[in-house]
Every structure is written in C-alpha cells, then in structure tokens.
Amino acid sequence: MTLTPQFLDELRARTSLSTLIGRTVKVQKAGREHKACCPFHNEKTPSFTINDEKGFYHCFGCGAHGDAIRWMTDHRGLPFMEAVKELAATAGMDVPAPDPRAAKRAEQAKGLHDVMAAAQDFFVAQLDSIEGAEARAYLNKRGISEATRRAFGFGFAPDSRGKLKTALREFGDPMLIEAGLLIEPDGAEPDGESKRKRESYDRFRGRLMLPIRDIRGRVIAFGGRILGTGEPKYLNSPDTPLFDKGRTLYNIDRASPASRQTGRIIVVEGYMDVIALAQAGFADAVAPLGTALTEHQIERLWKMVEVPILCFDGDSAGQKAAIRAAARALPLLRPGHSLCFATLPAGQDPDDLLRDSGPAAMDAVLDKAQSLVERLWSHEIAAAPLDTPEQKAALKQRLRALSDSIQHPDVRAHYAHEFRERYDALFFARRDSQNAQPRGTGGNSAPRWQRDRRGNWKPPLPPAGTEARAIGVSGLEQRLLSAVLASLLRHPDQIAPHREPLSALRIADPVLSQLLGAMIECSLRKETVETHALLTILGQGEVYNRAKGMLRADTFSLTPHRMTADPGRVARDLEEAVRVMAQGPELEAALVEATRRFEKDFSEENFAEQQRIRALKADHDRRLAELVQPEDGI
Structure with a gap:
C-alpha cells in the first residue's frame, strides 16, 4: 500500500501529539509546549519536550525525536501501517485501500473486531455478576489483584450453550462462527420425518476468560481456563481471519512498549505466568498460545529485542520446550540475533517462585540465563553417555548437525568453531605442566605466539x-x-x-x-x-x-x-x-x-x-x- 505525503501530513495535523503521548506518559504544560520525563531513557528531571504546533517531540537527554507515527512505531512497537491505521481511526480518517478486495477484507476485519469487542464486554460483565462468583474466588485464591484483573481484562463465560449467542445475536450466527465464538455442529439430527440443522452453540462455557490482543491492543481471540474439573484445562479460540496462534504472542501489546524501557523481553509458558510476572513488576513478558514457539513468533520477538530470554519451567517438559525452541531458532540466526535461556527451579513456575521468594529470586534466575550455544552444548553432552569412542563420535555428529542447520554463513562458521573448541577441550585437553582444562573450568589457554x-x-x-x-x-x-x-x-x-x-x-x-x-x-x-x-x-x-x-x-x-x-x-x-x-x-x-x-x-x-x-x-x-x-x- 502506498500512502501519499498529503495523506500523512493530514494525519499528523489531525493528531494532538501531547494527547497521544499523554495516554501513557505523564506530561505537563510548559508555555507553548509540554514536557515529560523521557520514556526512552531513565531520568528524574524532564528533558523530553512535545510541540503540538510543529507536531514533533524531542529529548535533549538521549536525542529521541519524531512525530506521531514515529511515537507509535518506536514507543508502542507497532509496524508502520498498523501505526497509521490506529492514528487514522482516532482522527476519523479512512486509510486508502490499494484495491477493492483489500477494502472488502478490511471491512470484514472491522466487523470481526466489533464482534470481539462486544464479546469482551459481555465476559467482563459476567465476571462481575452472581454467576461469576466462582471465577472471582479463583482469582482471589491465585492472589490476582483488582488492578491486575482490570488491566488484563479478565472475564467469565457462563456455563450455558447459548447465553453469549443470545447477547450478541445482532451480529448474526455466521459472523459469530467466523470469529470463533460459536461452534457450528456438523451433520443434522432427526425431527420426525424431516431433518433440521443442529443449532450452533457457545464455544466457551464455564470458563475464566482472558482476551488475547494484537499489537494495537485490539481483542482478536480468547483463552479460557476451566473452573473445577474438565478438559481441556485451557481452551483457545480457533484460527480466524483475525487470529493465527502461530503468529501471535500473548501480552505483546503491553510487553512491546515495556521492553523499550527494560531492553529485554521474557518468554514464559502460559497466560498465568505472564500475569504473575506483570503483577510482580515484570511488564515485559509474553507467552506463546498453547504451542511450541514458532519461527514467526521468534521473528516477532527479534523486532523488540535482539536476544529474548526464554524462561521455562525446570521440569522435563519445560526443558524439552526450551530445546525445541533452540532448534527452531538455529536456521534463523543472524549476526546479533539469538536467544538465551533462564531455567526456573525444578517444580516451580514463575508464580510459585514469586510467591515463595519474591521478585529478587526471579531477577536472579534471569541474570543466570545461558546463551544459545551454551544451552545446546550442555544438552548434547548430557543427552547420552560419552564413554566409548563411538559415543564420542556420535556427539561430534550431533554438534555438526546443529551448526550445519544455521543458514547464515558467518554465524554457522562461528558455531562450528565454538563446538569444535569445546569438543576438543573435553576429549583432547593438553596433559602438560599447566594442567589446561576445558573452557569454563578455570584452566589455562593454549600457549600463544x-x-x-x-x-x-x-x-x-x-x-x-x-x-x-x-x-x-x-x-x-x-x-x-x-x-x-x-x-x-x-x-x-x-x-x-x-x-x-x-x-x-x-x-x-x-x-x-x-x-x-x-x-x-x-x-x-x-x-x-x-x-x-x-x-x-x-x-x-x-x-x-x-x-x-x-x-x-x-x-x-x-x-x-x-x-x-x-x-x-x-x-x-x-x-x-x-x-x-x-x-x-x-x-x-x-x-x-x-x-x-x-x-x-x-x-x-x-x-x-x-x-x-x-x-x-x-x-x-x-x-x-x-x-x-x-x-x-x-
């Protein structure tokens, strides 16, 4: 899509920059301008100025500078077109569509966004109703505060086959089905001598509900946790025109701007891990949606930081998930972009650790994160015995397969070199008076020229x-x-x-x-x-x-x-x-x-x-x- 300079100038002119920035940053009037503490670096004395007349902001401390669109891309982390669309919607402007088909898709998406927003309002209202008492009790038991509950949009889906369907009937069954809110049964059922189509019914029933939002903060799907016994424990929306679980990260709308303050992004296993971390002050956490981390999600993480921290449980399942993510990332590696891995104590998830030991313990876990090459090496040497020449050769073969899977030639060469150094240090360490030891064990390095x-x-x-x-x-x-x-x-x-x-x-x-x-x-x-x-x-x-x-x-x-x-x-x-x-x-x-x-x-x-x-x-x-x-x- 090509946007004309005239359209972008009109968009900037219709946007009050101080109001836009004031949504997330405390601003103060200062003559004809506004000032604030810079959101791009830590400071106590305001050096960040906003000029509505000229339509730009500038920080005299770190040099951050830009207009309304730049604010949305740099601070909110939105792609350029997403930033333009959000600003245009606020300003009451229509973004030009490149062709009629794209315009039609945009109109359909707009309708689905309206459906999801209405469903979110319904679930929130149900949580506050009499029927939501059990869900509220669960949140209290988990120690989730009222502020956290509101921030993350907790709701409740009544244990009914048609309550949501009735509440949102103005949208019609086809749109509710397309949004993933209703299930349309296959086949028909007898009705005397004739047959009639079975009725569609609510997908989410008797569950604590969490909205899944896109980078712009719009509800695109839901996740529901069962209350009491039942399977599955967590149920996500199906893939829809708005939602692709392999390309979406839970809490990305809040974590993306937070990561610009902390310079990191933390990837954990599930919704409740993200929420527990956020309540403890770790606002820069996201989670995949019930699947292993995908290539698309890794690329999305790299748009926020170069080395995301994957923090999985210390049990066998958590460590297998970490290795799967490592293997998935290897072909994608490029200079400066990698992953690192923080391991929680065995038997604990982030919520357990925070409850037992507080935020300092979580900080300690994150500070000890292993690099990708270290995690791969430690996994491979522990994967099988290394007693015989054949077993040692098998290790060498596995390491070579890992490095060969990397597509970028420079990164591939460095990984091969690193694995070779570690392999040789493990099996061919010098037996001399210096008693050289493998890297990382405190030994002396080889003699130099x-x-x-x-x-x-x-x-x-x-x-x-x-x-x-x-x-x-x-x-x-x-x-x-x-x-x-x-x-x-x-x-x-x-x-x-x-x-x-x-x-x-x-x-x-x-x-x-x-x-x-x-x-x-x-x-x-x-x-x-x-x-x-x-x-x-x-x-x-x-x-x-x-x-x-x-x-x-x-x-x-x-x-x-x-x-x-x-x-x-x-x-x-x-x-x-x-x-x-x-x-x-x-x-x-x-x-x-x-x-x-x-x-x-x-x-x-x-x-x-x-x-x-x-x-x-x-x-x-x-x-x-x-x-x-x-x-x-x-």
Whole structure:
C-alpha cells in the first residue's frame, strides 16, 4: 500500500501529539509546549519536550525525536501501517485501500473486531455478576489483584450453550462462527420425518476468560481456563481471519512498549505466568498460545529485542520446550540475533517462585540465563553417555548437525568453531605442566605466539615434560599445512576467526613458520586483511617467494575446486584442517605419556588408556590422509 505525503501530513495535523503521548506518559504544560520525563531513557528531571504546533517531540537527554507515527512505531512497537491505521481511526480518517478486495477484507476485519469487542464486554460483565462468583474466588485464591484483573481484562463465560449467542445475536450466527465464538455442529439430527440443522452453540462455557490482543491492543481471540474439573484445562479460540496462534504472542501489546524501557523481553509458558510476572513488576513478558514457539513468533520477538530470554519451567517438559525452541531458532540466526535461556527451579513456575521468594529470586534466575550455544552444548553432552569412542563420535555428529542447520554463513562458521573448541577441550585437553582444562573450568589457554627482541613472531615453546612434535615433520602434515596457508592467503578474512588455534601451532619448517607469523601479526594490526597487503608486508625473500608460489592456480589447497565457493564452506574446511593439525602433536604426546605409564605399571587400566589413545591417533591419521587427498582421486 502506498500512502501519499498529503495523506500523512493530514494525519499528523489531525493528531494532538501531547494527547497521544499523554495516554501513557505523564506530561505537563510548559508555555507553548509540554514536557515529560523521557520514556526512552531513565531520568528524574524532564528533558523530553512535545510541540503540538510543529507536531514533533524531542529529548535533549538521549536525542529521541519524531512525530506521531514515529511515537507509535518506536514507543508502542507497532509496524508502520498498523501505526497509521490506529492514528487514522482516532482522527476519523479512512486509510486508502490499494484495491477493492483489500477494502472488502478490511471491512470484514472491522466487523470481526466489533464482534470481539462486544464479546469482551459481555465476559467482563459476567465476571462481575452472581454467576461469576466462582471465577472471582479463583482469582482471589491465585492472589490476582483488582488492578491486575482490570488491566488484563479478565472475564467469565457462563456455563450455558447459548447465553453469549443470545447477547450478541445482532451480529448474526455466521459472523459469530467466523470469529470463533460459536461452534457450528456438523451433520443434522432427526425431527420426525424431516431433518433440521443442529443449532450452533457457545464455544466457551464455564470458563475464566482472558482476551488475547494484537499489537494495537485490539481483542482478536480468547483463552479460557476451566473452573473445577474438565478438559481441556485451557481452551483457545480457533484460527480466524483475525487470529493465527502461530503468529501471535500473548501480552505483546503491553510487553512491546515495556521492553523499550527494560531492553529485554521474557518468554514464559502460559497466560498465568505472564500475569504473575506483570503483577510482580515484570511488564515485559509474553507467552506463546498453547504451542511450541514458532519461527514467526521468534521473528516477532527479534523486532523488540535482539536476544529474548526464554524462561521455562525446570521440569522435563519445560526443558524439552526450551530445546525445541533452540532448534527452531538455529536456521534463523543472524549476526546479533539469538536467544538465551533462564531455567526456573525444578517444580516451580514463575508464580510459585514469586510467591515463595519474591521478585529478587526471579531477577536472579534471569541474570543466570545461558546463551544459545551454551544451552545446546550442555544438552548434547548430557543427552547420552560419552564413554566409548563411538559415543564420542556420535556427539561430534550431533554438534555438526546443529551448526550445519544455521543458514547464515558467518554465524554457522562461528558455531562450528565454538563446538569444535569445546569438543576438543573435553576429549583432547593438553596433559602438560599447566594442567589446561576445558573452557569454563578455570584452566589455562593454549600457549600463544610471542615476539622476539627484533619484533618477529615466534611460535610457542613445547609444553614442559611432553614429547610434542612440531607440525610439518611428515609428508602428509607438511602438505596439509601448506594447503591451509594457501587457503588463508586466498581468503585472508579467515585468519582472524582461526587465529587462536593457529597461534598454538608449532611449525618445524622455518619459512612456513615465518609466513604464518606474518599472517597473524597482520590480522592483529588490521581489522580487514587483504592478500596484496600480506604480500607487501612479506617483502622480498624466501618467505615471499613461497607465498607467491602458494597462490598459483595449480597449487594444492583445501578442496581446490571450491576456490570460488561460499565463505561458509571455506571457513568450515579451514576449521577442520586446523583442528586436525593441532590434534596431531597433542595425540602424539598423549600416546607417549600413556605408553610410559603402561610400561611403568602393566595394569589393565593403563593398557586400556593406551589403546584408547592409539585408536584416536589412528582415526586422526585417517582423517589427515583424507584431507590431503584430492577429491577427484588424482
């Protein structure tokens, strides 16, 4: 839909900006303008001004600036067209429809919105009636205050097949059925010798009712909780022209503006969790509607914050829901956008935790939220035993499947690298005097390259007390190392992502060692590294000549026919090659140490350990041979 500048100017002119902002922010008259404490950042002295004559607001503290439409998109979190429609409705203007069919759909939606608003009024009135006594008692038992009850629009559906239908009969059965408020039975029932159609009846009966609103605060569906025994415990409206449960989040109309104050959004499992959090001061919570979190809902969350917090129960069902959400998000990941996971104590939901320990306990749970990569890693290492080589290989396969499901090449490469680091740290930790431990357990990192007195980069010394060999002794290792360096010369943007494992390599060939040192030095000095710049730094000499030779088209490099492949594939090939190179000396040293222990003590345990490392070394050697074998078999 294209809106003319004339229409938008007229819309702004008909909108009182101070009145619009004053609906949610306390404003004060200040001469010809209005002022308020800025809603976009925390302040005690008002620096936020509103000029009705010019039609804009401005904050002298944080620089927030805009008109009525900008206020609706930035503060309320509405999409542009939704903001325009809401302002136009208030101003008594009709938004131009692009074609007759769209106009007809808009008219039908308007009618359904009227139906839902009338149904909401009916349910609220019933809650305050004599029939609503049991529902009111339930709310009191749950500790829901009168203010919370009004804010969330609690209502009650009488236990009757036709009370709502009668109250809203002016809209007609077809529209009430389309809105999901009535059920139309299938088939017919006998009536003497003829047949007549069975009567439609109220969908919600004997339930505590909650309105489900869209981003603009309009009622689009309902959720009903049974009072007493019965199934289902919660019943939602069916999908309608207004409501798609896979695209809607409960409480998004209130949580979206709240998230602009807190910079976060909390995703919990159900309605009552959201309401309990809101009553305790956590206004930025939403919930899916009886289904697992969908791709559409994840994208909607990312429009509010880059890293939403998923806070599910600590029981098995809650943790399964968390992993399903993680797997659903992986293909969608992009730079800066992810999920994190807060786990509630076992056996408690947000309401239980808040009742027992107060808001501070909830804050503590949120503060300990795990990143997506941490949650996936912890889930996979706990998913099955890791005692045998086959079980360890299965873990590696599962981790690779997770990273491969990510579509964005840079994010995919970083996840693959992160999983590889954790995997290697878990199973191939260095057995040296520094007693290096896996990441996150307080161990020391691998030795790094250092400069000598002349400023040249030198490889790290071998760990004391080990038999670690330098890279480049055997023909296969030499060939793989040359292939890696050739690929890095062709794709110098890959030096930085692999800098840490590359820096830990010990290289026997002095020319290749100097070449790698120059690459690492260049990547440390510059954010962007180019092949020509690398060659310029090398100057003339043996190292320069070796590098130029590596850049020849006929020089073997990692998967040579992929020299123009996508960056993600290049990153994964390099990561695998660097890992294999780094593992060689480590496995060699581990095997020497295991053999030494076995020769000192011929125990079954020492023999088993020696054989385990032999098997790992054999697997490594096979993988090394595969990497340096051209894929066409030549």
